Structure formats: C-alpha cells, structure tokens
Amino acid sequence: MNDKIPVIRMRHVSKSFGGVHALKDVQLDIFSGEVHALLGENGAGKSTLIKVITGVHQPDEGEIDLNGERVYFNNPREAQHQGIAAIYQEPSLFPDLSIAENILVGRQPLRGGRVSWGQMNKEAGALLKRLGVDLNPRTKARNLSVAQQQMVEIARALSVEARVLIMDEPTSSLTSNEVDELFRITKQLRAEGTAVIFISHRLEELFALADRVTTLRDGEYVGTREMADVTTEGLIQMMVGRKLDDLFPKQAVEIGEVVLEVDHLSVNGAFKDISFKLHAGEILGMAGLVGAGRTDVARSIFGVKPATAGEIKIDGETVEINSPQKAMALGIGYVPEDRQNHGLILPMTIGDNVTLPMLDTYATKGWLNPKKEKAAAVEGVQKLEVKAYGIEQKAAELSGGNQQKVVLAKWLSTNPRILILDEPTRGIDVGTKAAVHGLMSNLASQGMAILMISSELPEVLGMSDRILVMREGLLTKEFDRSDATQEKLMMAATGTVEAALP
Amino acid sequence: MTSKQSLGDFFKRWEWLLVLLIFLVTIVNARLTPYFLDTRNLMRATSDFMELGLMMLPMVFIIITGNIDLSVASMMAMCASLMGWLHMQGTNIWVAMAAALLLGLLAGFLNGYLVARVKLPSLVVTLGTFAFYRGMAYALLGDQAARGYPESFTFLGQGSIGSIRFPFSAVLFIIFAVIFSLILYKLKFGRYLYVIGNNEEAGFYAGVNVVRTKLLIFMMSGFMSALAGIVLAARFGSTRPDIGTGLELAVITAVVLGGVSISGGSGTMIGAILALVLIGEMRFGMGLINIPGQGQNIVIGFLLILSILIPHVGRELTSGNVKVNKAMVGKTAVALIMIALFAIFFFWSRTLLIA
Numbered sequence: 129m130n131d132k133i134p135v136i137r138m139r140h141v142s143k144s145f146g147g148v149h150a151l152k153d154v155q156l157d158i159f160s161g162e163v164h165a166l167l168g169e170n171g172a173g174k175s176t177l178i179k180v181i182t183g184v185h186q187p188d189e190g191e192i193d194l195n196g197e198r199v200y201f202n203n204p205r206e207a208q209h210q211g212i213a214a215i216y217q218e219p220s221l222f223p224d225l226s227i228a229e230n231i232l233v234g235r236q237p238l239r240g241g242r243v244s245w246g247q248m249n250k251e252a253g254a255l256l257k258r259l260g261v262d263l264n265p266r267t268k269a270r271n272l273s274v275a276q277q278q279m280v281e282i283a284r285a286l287s288v289e290a291r292v293l294i295m296d297e298p299t300s301s302l303t304s305n306e307v308d309e310l311f312r313i314t315k316q317l318r319a320e321g322t323a324v325i326f327i328s329h330r331l332e333e334l335f336a337l338a339d340r341v342t343t344l345r346d347g348e349y350v351g352t353r354e355m356a357d358v359t360t361e362g363l364i365q366m367m368v369g370r371k372l373d374d375l376f377p378k379q380a381v382e383i384g385e386v387v388l389e390v391d392h393l394s395v396n397g398a399f400k401d402i403s404f405k406l407h408a409g410e411i412l413g414m415a416g417l418v419g420a421g422r423t424d425v426a427r428s429i430f431g432v433k434p435a436t437a438g439e440i441k442i443d444g445e446t447v448e449i450n451s452p453q454k455a456m457a458l459g460i461g462y463v464p465e466d467r468q469n470h471g472l473i474l475p476m477t478i479g480d481n482v483t484l485p486m487l488d489t490y491a492t493k494g495w496l497n498p499k500k501e502k503a504a505a506v507e508g509v510q511k512l513e514v515k516a517y518g519i520e521q522k523a524a525e526l527s528g529g530n531q532q533k534v535v536l537a538k539w540l541s542t543n544p545r546i547l548i549l550d551e552p553t554r555g556i557d558v559g560t561k562a563a564v565h566g567l568m569s570n571l572a573s574q575g576m577a578i579l580m581i582s583s584e585l586p587e588v589l590g591m592s593d594r595i596l597v598m599r600e601g602l603l604t605k606e607f608d609r610s611d612a613t614q615e616k617l618m619m620a621a622t623g624t625v626e627a628a629l630p
Numbered sequence: 631m632t633s634k635q636s637l638g639d640f641f642k643r644w645e646w647l648l649v650l651l652i653f654l655v656t657i658v659n660a661r662l663t664p665y666f667l668d669t670r671n672l673m674r675a676t677s678d679f680m681e682l683g684l685m686m687l688p689m690v691f692i693i694i695t696g697n698i699d700l701s702v703a704s705m706m707a708m709c710a711s712l713m714g715w716l717h718m719q720g721t722n723i724w725v726a727m728a729a730a731l732l733l734g735l736l737a738g739f740l741n742g743y744l745v746a747r748v749k750l751p752s753l754v755v756t757l758g759t760f761a762f763y764r765g766m767a768y769a770l771l772g773d774q775a776a777r778g779y780p781e782s783f784t785f786l787g788q789g790s791i792g793s794i795r796f797p798f799s800a801v802l803f804i805i806f807a808v809i810f811s812l813i814l815y816k817l818k819f820g821r822y823l824y825v826i827g828n829n830e831e832a833g834f835y836a837g838v839n840v841v842r843t844k845l846l847i848f849m850m851s852g853f854m855s856a857l858a859g860i861v862l863a864a865r866f867g868s869t870r871p872d873i874g875t876g877l878e879l880a881v882i883t884a885v886v887l888g889g890v891s892i893s894g895g896s897g898t899m900i901g902a903i904l905a906l907v908l909i910g911e912m913r914f915g916m917g918l919i920n921i922p923g924q925g926q927n928i929v930i931g932f933l934l935i936l937s938i939l940i941p942h943v944g945r946e947l948t949s950g951n952v953k954v955n956k957a958m959v960g961k962t963a964v965a966l967i968m969i970a971l972f973a974i975f976f977f978w979s980r981t982l983l984i985a
Contacts (some may be wrong), residue, residue, distance in 0.1 A: 432834070432835065451837075451839075452836070453839060464835055469829065469831055470831055470832050471835070472832060473825055473828045473829040473832045473833065474829065475828045475829075475895055476824065476825070480821070480824075480825075484825065484833070484836045484837075484838070485836045485837050487818045487821060488818065494817065494818075495816050495817065496816055496817060496818060496821070538836070
C-alpha cells in the first residue's frame with residue numbers, strides 16, 4: 129500500500145488556539161480505497177485535525193498534500209472543491225428542502241435559467257440508487273430519520289465526486305440495523321476507491337470496518353497501525369498511553385456518613401436507573417464518554433432538569449428537588465460544564481457573579497448591602513487567587529482558568545455540603561488545574577462530599593476515592609481507587625467486552 | 631458593586647448626552663418662543679406626559695430583562711373603560727378605580743403567565759393581548775364615552791399643588807419613579823432583572839427565580855398601565871375606548887432613547903427618565919411653534935435611530951480593527967445622509983406650516 133501516492137498526506141501539522149496546542153507535529157497518510165480510523169480520547173485533537181482537513185481551520189505549521197500536490201485551504205469551500213466531504217454526528221441538511229434539493233444544493237441542474245426539477249429528482253434518485261438506499265428524492269429532509277439524513281449526506285458527497293469522505297462519529301445516534309446499513313455503504317464506497325476517514329468511540333466498530341488506525345493523544349501523533357495487527361488492549365494503550373503522574377494532590381481522608389443517596393434515578397431520554405451513594409469527605413469520580421448522560425445526572429440532582437423517576441435522599445431523608453433554589457437550600461452546589469453559558473454571566477462583574485446565588489445573605493432587611501456584598505466577593509476572589517484588577521472587572525475579560533475560579537468562588541460562597549463539579553478543569557491552564565485539584569482535596573478533607581464528572585481519565589484516577597462509569601445513559605461499572613486503571617475505565621466507558629479485562 | 635457601575639463607561643456618557651440635549655432644547659425652545667418658559671405652560675405640558683411616564687417605569691424593567699410589553703396602551707384603555715363603565719352603572723368611583731387597578735394586575739398576570747411560565751416570546755404574546763385588551767375596551771364602552779366623574783376624582787389628572795401649579799400627576803410619577811429606582815438598584819429583585827437580561831440560563835443555575843421575576847414585572851406593567859389610564863381619564867374628565875392609541879410605541883421609544891438596550895441586560899432608570907423629559911420638552915416646544923404631531927414624530931423617530939447608531943459607531947471607532955473601521959465609515963455615511971434628509975424635511979415642514 130505504501131508505494132502508492134496517498135490521497136491525503138499531512139506532515140508536521142500544528143495548530144494552537146490562544147497558546148494551547150490542539151495539534152502538535154501531527155502526520156497522517158490516507159490512501160484511496162481504505163477506511164482509516166482516527167482514534168483518541170476526548171480532546172486528543174481529532175476534531176481539530178478534521179477541521180484542518182476540511183478547511184475550517186488553517187494549520188499554523190506543516191504541510192498537506194492532496195494526491196501529491198501541495199494544497200492550502202483558506203476555507204471549507206476550497207476543500208470541498210478538491211473533493212473533501214464530511215458528515216457529522218448531527219446531520220446538517222436543510223429541513224424544509226427535499227432530498228434532491230439537499231443533495232444538489234448550489235448545483236441544481238438548470239434549463240433555460242430555471243431549475244429543472246425533473247432532471248434534479250432524476251439525478252438524485254440515481255445517486256440514492258447507487259447507494260442502494262430506498263428513498264423518494266421528493267421527500268422533505270425534515271421527515272427523515274437521523275440515519276436516512278446521513279445517507280442523504282453521503283449521496284451529496286458522492287454527487288461532488290468526493291475523493292475523501294470524513295465520517296465524524298456517524299454511528300452515535302443510530303440503531304444497530306442502521307449502523308449495519310451505514311457500514312454496507314461505507315464498504316461499497318471503499319470498493320469504489322473513496323478514502324474514508326472514520327471516527328468512532330466504539331472500538332468494536334473500528335474492528336468491523338477500518339483497515340488502518342491512526343491514534344492521537346494530547347494533540348500529538350502516537351502511531352498508525354494496521355487494524356489486523358492490533359488488539360483492543362493495544363488500542364486503548366495507544367490512546368491512554370501516559371503514566372499516571374503524581375500531579376494529583378489527593379489527600380487520604382476518612383470517609384464519613386452517606387450524605388447523598390441517589391436511588392434508581394431516571395430522566396426520560398437521558399439516563400436510566402442510576403443509583404449511587406456519596407459520603408462526606410469523599411470525592412466520587414464519574415467517567416464516561418461525552419454524551420453518556422453524566423451531565424444529565426448532575427443537572428437532575430441540582431434540579432435544573434428534575435428526575436422523572438427515582439429518588440434522591442439527603443442524610444437518609446427523601447427530598448424532592450425541582451429547582452436549583454431547592455437544591456441550594458439543601459446544601460448542593462453545582463459547577464456546570466458550560467462555564468460561559470451556565471456558570472457565569474459574562475457581561476457582569478466578578479463581584480456580581482460571585483454574590484449572585486447568596487444575595488439574600490448580603491441584604492439587610494431585604495435591602496442589598498453593598499458593603500457586605502463587596503466583602504464577600506473580595507473574600508471569595510482572594511481565597512481562590514483570581515487574577516483580576518478588581519471585583520469590578522467583567523467576567524468576560526478573564527482567562528478561562530480565572531473564569532473557572534470565579535465560578536468556584538461563587539459556589540463556595542454558598543457553603544455547600546455537596547459539591548458537584550462538571551468538567552472542573554476543562555480548557556484551563558496547567559497551573560490553575562493544579563490549584564483546582566488542590567482545592568478539591570482540601571474541601572474533601574473538611575468533610576465536603578464531592579461528585580466530580582470528568583472526561584479526563586488521569587484526573588478521575590488521580591482525584592477520586594471511587595469511580596463510577598456511565599455509558600449510554602446507564603451506570604455500567606464502579607471501581608475502587610485501588611483497582612481502577614485507565615484501561616479498565618476506557619473499556620467500561622466504550623462498552624468493550626468485559627472478557628477482555630484481565 | 632451596584633449594577634449601575636457594571637454598565638460600563640458608555641452609558642454614563644449617554645446620560646450626559648441626554649442632559650446636554652435637554653439643555654440645548656431648552657435654550658433653543660426659549661429663544662424660539664417666549665411661551666416656552668412660562669411656568670403655567672410648562673406645568674400643563676408636564677401633565678401631558680405623566681401617563682407615558684407611569685407606563686415607562688415598568689417598561690424599563692421589562693426591556694432590561696430582554697422582553698417587551700406591547701399591550702400597555704391597550705391595558706390602559708381597557709382598565710379606564712372598565713372604570714368608566716362601572717361608574718356609569720352607578721358604582722362608587724373609588725370602587726371602580728380599585729376594580730380598574732385589579733383588572734390591570736390581572737391583565738399583566740396573563741401576559742406574564744404566557745411569557746414566564748408557558749415560555750412564549752413576549753413580543754408575540756403582547757402583540758396578541760395588544761389587540762385583545764383594546765377589543766375589551768370597545769366591548770365595554772362601544773363608541774360612547776364615559777363621563778361625569780366627580781371633581782374629587784378628576785383632581786388626580788387635573789389637580790395641582792402650590793402656587794406654581796405643580797401637577798398632582800407629576801407628584802404621583804415622582805413617587806413611583808423613586809419606588810421603581812429603589813427596586814432596581816437597592817433590592818435583590820433589581821439585580822435579578824439585569825441577570826435575566828444578560829444570561830437567563832446562568833441566572834437559573836444560580837438559583838434566580840426567573841419565572842416569578844418575569845411574572846412580577848408584567849404584573850407591575852399591568853398595574854401601572856391601569857394607573858395611567860385612571861390619570862388620563864381624570865385629566866380628560868371622560869373615558870373613550872380609543873384612548874392612548876399608539877402610546878405603547880412612545881413608551882418603548884422613551885426607554886430605548888434612555889439607553890436601555892433593546893436586547894436586554896443594560897440600561898438605567900435615570901436614562902429613561904431623562905429621555906422622557908427630552909421627548910416631552912421637544913414635543914412641547916415643537917407644539918408651541920406649530921409643528922403638528924406628524925412633524926414631531928419625524929424628529930422623535932430620527933432621534934431614536936441616532937440614539938442606537940451613535941453608540942454603535944462609537945464602539946467600532948474605538949475597536950481599532952481596520953476591517954471594522956471600513957464598515958464604520960459606511961455606517962457613518964448613512965447616518966450623515968439621514969441627518970441631511972432629516973434636516974431638509976424638518977425645515978421644509980416648518981416653513982410650510984409657519985408660512
């Protein structure tokens with residue numbers, strides 16, 4: 129295979145955002161007629177790499193050759209013209225246009241300056257038939273299932289004679305029959321000579337479909353292997369790779385009484401039958417892939433989206449939490465995953481943000497007391513060492529790490545007994561990360577019960593006393609700190625067969 | 631720490647600009663006509679704008695949260711009509727007045743319920759009730775007018791205090807302006823309004839009762855509209871179902887001219903009050919030199935557009951981005967052309983009417 133000229137050849141590709149390396153010296157070779165899997169943890173740089181190939185991002189360094197010719201895409205349009213097409217997890221069709229219009233959008237066949245509808249439907253029908261898909265080209269995209277919409281997107285890719293088809297987690301919202309159908313079509317494309325880049329978190333799919341696999345880790349190239357030569361363990365080892373360092377200052381704390389008990393909690397369409405106990409002084413880690421339902425669990429405990437079934441008990445007493453106010457009154461704090469939209473009010477000042485949940489306590493007989501409020505804000509900001517010129521500074525002007533500190537200051541000001549942290553260190557610098565970890569450990573040693581959701585395995589392993597793993601809305605595994613490894617967590621999170629466990 | 635400071639330097643400047651404009655308009659008006667600075671005239675003109683002012687106070691709240699209430703003038707007409715109808719049936723005027731205020735609360739509650747709890751867009755909800763409440767006013771009074779209010783009641787709209795004849799309705803406005811300002815700046819509730827306007831979702835996560843807050847501001851709006859209707863009925867000594875037609879837009883104009891962002895999240899009470907004074911002064915002055923209502927509308931409408939354009943251009947001038955500056959040049963050009971058109975139209979209409 130290596131004597132051929134690759135369709136895509138990338139060398140030394142780097143891309144950084146605001147000083148953070150998303151890709152560093154990455155290489156990739158894709159040949160026509162192969163399905164090439166791209167593998168890596170959340171945040172390993174897969175999406176960035178895809179966006180570089182499709183022209184959404186421009187690389188800071190490095191070169192891309194297309195069929196042996198150097199190319200540089202200024203925008204996605206230029207990439208499309210060179211025959212690069214992509215379909216994503218969420219199809220992006222125009223819902224009110226027909227299938228035919230969606231396939232041939234922008235290239236409608238004309239007759240005398242007007243769109244020739246008959247010709248268009250015929251062309252679209254031929255493409256669908258070539259894919260072996262039984263759909264009427266006149267149907268509106270709105271009425272199609274996700275799987276059918278993906279077929280339409282593939283047909284669109286075919287219609288522009290795509291040489292490279294990128295499929296970014298196409299199977300995550302498909303049923304198993306639909307996945308089979310997608311695989312059949314993918315194999316057909318491969319046989320016709322299309323190069324397919326396939327991204328999926330489900331390792332068994334890679335074994336079923338891919339010819340070769342390239343692994344990324346922390347934005348760096350790890351290696352490329354023939355699928356036939358690797359095992360599940362080998363793949364996970366490549367993904368996870370690094371040794372667990374001593375970065376995590378987890379103190380040994382005596383675990384106290386059960387503070388929070390969740391019993392068969394469900395939210396329709398998000399997660400089902402979740403049961404666990406959280407003790408005082410304990411850090412309970414929650415691992416799983418993005419979309420496994422972890423954030424939904426946190427939101428229902430905090431009353432943002434109340435549970436549709438099951439019970440929540442605090443100190444052994446059943447409570448009904450139907451709003452964040454109620455959760456706060458019960459001593460629950462929640463540092464949300466989406467800092468910018470849920471954690472902070474960016475146009476307002478640091479002070480306004482920190483004091484917002486507890487405005488009542490800074491009021492005297494109902495009147496706001498600016499002095500008390502200011503004192504509380506300054507205290508919170510100092511305790512967390514937020515770097516700002518004052519509490520008058522707007523939250524929007526802070527760096528990600530400092531914003532997260534403000535969110536933490538805000539929630540610590542409520543003196544919670546139970547603190548839920550959702551991706552507490554995502555997108556923040558190493559220094560702040562260490563500070564957040566130190567703070568967590570400190571809080572736990574003071575008896576706070578902490579539920580930490582994180583997609584970063586070293587963080588989960590380094591900080592947690594116990595670890596829960598969720599997959600597709602279900603709690604699949606529980607590990608003790610002592611016997612959890614990255615490999616085991618990854619297997620539980622991706623649903624790889626348990627027999628593979630040593 | 632107060633929200634006022636978080637609004638940034640610009641809005642502080644915007645209020646100074648309003649003060650400057652008020653000052654200029656006062657000088658120009660005083661030079662154009664000797665009747666302008668006449669105390670009696672000024673006081674009478676003041677009472678003309680008090681209904682608008684009363685409705686403007688809760689509108690400031692509603693727009694700060696990023697919502698809008700188009701039904702204020704209709705609620706005003708409906709409540710005043712109910713009062714007139716009840717009075718004609720022989721009900722005591724004070725009881726009828728209480729009923730009107732209650733109906734205002736109820737009408738506001740309906741708006742608020744649909745916006746806050748059913749989560750429908752306020753623009754559509756109040757566009758619907760805008761027609762609905764006005765229709766109710768006609769249903770109550772038909773095309774007749776309710777008359778014969780006792781003198782003790784008409785004092786609310788016609789009465790005045792002291793030798794300078796300070797209108798009673800203005801006293802009422804000042805009292806409510808103080809109350810609404812205190813709510814906005816000194817109570818938790820006021821802070822919540824800015825929070826909802828800036829990021830409702832984050833507010834909800836921080837335990838802000840978004841639904842109750844929104845419900846309350848729409849109820850305030852209903853109550854104040856009813857009060858405005860009562861004052862208007864007292865001033866005219868009669869009630870017709872078509873009173874205050876189009877007034878909702880004048881209310882919104884004053885709020886936006888006052889620097890309250892139409893997309894929510896920022897603005898001050900003092901800005902809106904200054905804008906009310908400015909609009910009142912300009913209309914009064916133009917009325918004195920015989921510019922008719924339509925001509926006045928041209929000026930006010932133009933002023934409103936400028937009030938949005940100036941900060942926009944200002945922001946881009948200071949942004950330092952070359953690309954943006956190019957766009958800024960275009961926008962300034964449009965603004966200048968509009969100023970020219972406006973001036974031509976203004977003088978044309980004036981010469982036409984004075985001559």
